[in-house]
Amino acid sequence: SQELEQSPQSLIVQEGKNLTINCTSSKTLYGLYWYKQKYGEGLIFLMMLQKGGEEKSHEKITAKLDEKKQQSSLHITASQPSHAGIYLCGADGSGANSKLTFGKGITLSVRP
């Protein structure tokens, strides 16, 4: 079965700093999803990547997919307190998109 490893496990940054978090799959990626979860709440969809080399941006968040490395990275530019939360990557390991496998998440704290 597919496993997703996220690194680092947690991260504390000063407001205004840039940061990058990673998600590595044990198997071929057919689709990679990034979600954000506030503690005690639901998941908010951020971005989906499907093709190797694909890069998407939304506001100050950029995600990239390296198909060969079976890895995705999420970069936040000029972090703000509103970026704090748990970042989860989810992958479709079968191409059928019927069930997503998730990593354990990365907890991001942003110090004002």
Add this chain to the structure above:
Amino acid sequence: NAGVMQNPRHLVRRRGQEARLRCSPMKGHSHVYWYRQLPEEGLKFMVYLQKENIIDESGMPKERFSAEFPKEGPSILRIQQVVRGDSAAYFCASSPTRQETQYFGPGTRLLVL
């Protein structure tokens, strides 16, 4: 367009009771997925349903758990004779088609005393 709705948001049950969790997908979405998030663990897939059909239940425990998505009304995740190990956050997601992005609800936090 309202998002995925789940109720109740919090549910407390005593061991042996039944828990019923409801999920109303986003308008226009006919595909529903249930996931469970146990403390200190990641989000785990449980079951995938399309209107009136269970498509994939490979993540469902063999006993006590069942799910349905009737023609009319919300999808229901039912847990019979709950045990303390069932305490978790249960999330529902929906999508318009199988290939499209899954959007998640706020979750139901189940606590079994």
